[in-house]
Amino acid sequence: MFRSRPFRIRENAERGREFLEKAMEFVADQPCNPLGRVSGALSSFRVDVMDVGSRYEVFAELPGFRKDQITVSYDADCCLTIKAERPDPEMEVRYLCRERRVGSFERSFEVDDIVEKDVTVAYENGVLHIVLPKIREEDNRTVFDID
Template sequence: MATRFDPFHEIDRMLTALSTSSRDAAVMPIDLQRETDHYVLSMDLPGVDPGSIDISVEDRILTIRAERTAPSAEADWLVRERPSGTFARQLTLGQGLALDQISASYADGVLSLTIPVSEQAKPRRIEVAHTTSPSQIGAGASTAGETASTG
């Protein structure tokens, strides 16, 4: 009987074991996009009880915590790849955001945060007023003065 030697099999097995460890429970994938006057942060939290989601902002640090309860420990597990426990993610927010106006919603396992851009940070157009330059005003005054003295 011939056996095939696969040097990567053991490495693959170890990486698979690491990816399902409790360290992986802290990972919460996000998408972040900017729309015209706000940012939208979407975070995958499937199976999380919405009542366990806690969102706070302190010193420009946005903290999101959520918990997925563990299934019955008495079961005879054949495969257990879905992490359970507390998930946490912190993001440092930059200047120019209206932190007091952040809103959140949770639907279909996705947490969505809307983070508005503050009024001071929004782009704005500055109108340019057309005025006569000071050199033209002085030239016009001396011409008027000459006309007055000759007439």
């Protein structure tokens, strides 16, 4: 089964507070029409997930990231996590327009019954592609020859 893992405020209270603070700072820094830009600041990266019979395929849009800024992990709770981090450039400048986001971006999905050792991850042209092979259900039947 493959399903998106929702943001849990109780488990992520500190992260949620930091996220809200960053969003409020972003709104305050906008010279014009800040409310129109808030939705873009709060949304995470986009993901497509396909069930292709023997495997799941995940495509995540992560333009502008380098491979070393992206982490894909799978834990004992059957949680696939994609995390991308873009550091804030250490320059003292006054932005006239700033639409490119910095910081940490993360999506998590519950995925069970996959063959972990056969998972493949590739990143090309700003798209992360993850292939998660499913565990094949063994046929536990015995077939008898007919005389």
